[in-house]
Amino acid sequence: MSDGRVMVFAPAPQLTVTIEQHHDEPELHVHPGGQGIWQTRMITLLGAHVTLCTTAGGEVGRVLAPLLDALPGVTMRMVMREHGSGWYVHDRRSGKREEIAERPGTPLSRHELDELYNLALAEGLRAGIAILSGPAKPSVIKPDVYGRLAADLRANGCRVIADLCGRYLAAVLESGLSVVKISHEELIADGLAADGSTRELITALIRLHDDGAEMALVSRADEGALALIEDEIYAVGLPRLTPAEHRGAGDSxxxxxxxxxxxxxxxxxxxxxxAAAGALNVTRHGLGTGHVDAVRVLTERVRLTPIRKAT
Structure with a gap:
């Protein structure tokens, strides 16, 4: 059993630069970002300790690395790379997100992958629970790395949570997973569901379970999630909140x-x-953020309603 620690595998974080409008003045926000970073923020807010296995390199990495080191409640296990980390610049002064420019970063070299893999394996086994988060772009790291890591962690008693889709999800399902989380849009894009109907998503959940996931969770934006837990499928009733930013709810x-x-x-x-953490995140502009007391109050209002048996 884990002792309140989680290893987050985030092989390709990004430097995020966002321009926002505050009253009559523009504001510039510079943060570390990417799926694993946003997950890390929320995990620490909820009182667990994160060991973050990640990389940084190049000119962008020299800015990114100290920002990652400054994340509270996190033990950093970082591989310094020769070449550049990824980045993006977004303009939100109009109230909508406009992409100005983006680079995913260069692919990890063999030596960098070996070092990162060893760190993630050791820290995942030490924590007992691991999240495998995906890269912003598939060019940075290949799916087979995820498959091998999931297999090695699971074979040695670590509970593995995957927030992946496409070839990355297929690779880790072969190894078996404790939990898989995916959005209904990703299920449709992967051909696992024809549409976003409850019937199609239930069929997809059962397939994910049959393919190797002990528990499967699909988010459906503001419609509420569906969950397969111990051979029972549940509708997850979410609190109704006014969204400020839709992105990041799934990671939370x-x-x-x-x-x-x-x-x-x-x-x-x-x-x-x-479900409560994801619902709260949409009320904020910062991804992977929230207040622990608000999450606890909202958790009391989340309802799991049985729909049917998975078998």
């Missing part, structure tokens, strides 16, 4: 699941906390 959901399991909670508790 994954983080809530991981933090709860790290503290010894049940799968049902994990889904409820994850």
């Amino acid at each position: 959901m994954t983080a809530g699941v991981a933090a709860t399991l790290a503290h010894g909670g049940t799968l049902s508790d994990a889904v409820r906390t994850g």
Whole structure:
């Protein structure tokens, strides 16, 4: 059992630069970003400790590395790279997100991958719970790395949570997973569901379970999630909140699941906390952010309603 720690595998973080409008003046925000970073923020807010296995390199990496080191409640296990980390610049002064420019970063070299893999394996086994987060672009790291890491962690008693899709999800399902979280848009894009109907998504959840996921969770924007827990499928009733930023809700959901399991909670508790964290995140502009008391209050309002048996 985990002792309140989670290893987050984030092989390709990004430097995020966002321009926003505050009253009559523009504001510049510079942060570390990417799926694993946003998950890390929420996990630590919920009281679990994160060991972050990640990389940084090049001119961008010289800016990114100290920002990563400054993340509170995080033990950093970083591989310094020869070449550049990824980045993006977004303009949100109009109230909408406009992409100005973006680079995913250069692919990890063989030596960098070997070093990162060893760090993630050791720290995942030490923590007992691991999240495998995906890269912004598939050019940076190949899916087979995820498949090997999931297999090695699982074979040695670590609970593995995957927030992946496409070839990355297929690679880790072959190894078996404790939890898989995916959005309904990703299921449709992967050909696992014909549309976003409850019937199609239930069929996809069962398939994910049959393919190797002990628990499967699909987010559906503001419609509420669906969860397969111990051969029962549930509708996850979410609190109604006014959104400020839709992005990041799924990552916060994954983080809530991981933090709860790290503290010894049940799968049902994990889904409820994850749903609350995701719902709260959409009320904020910062991704992977929120207040722990608000998450706890909202968790009490999340309802799991049985729909049908998975078998």
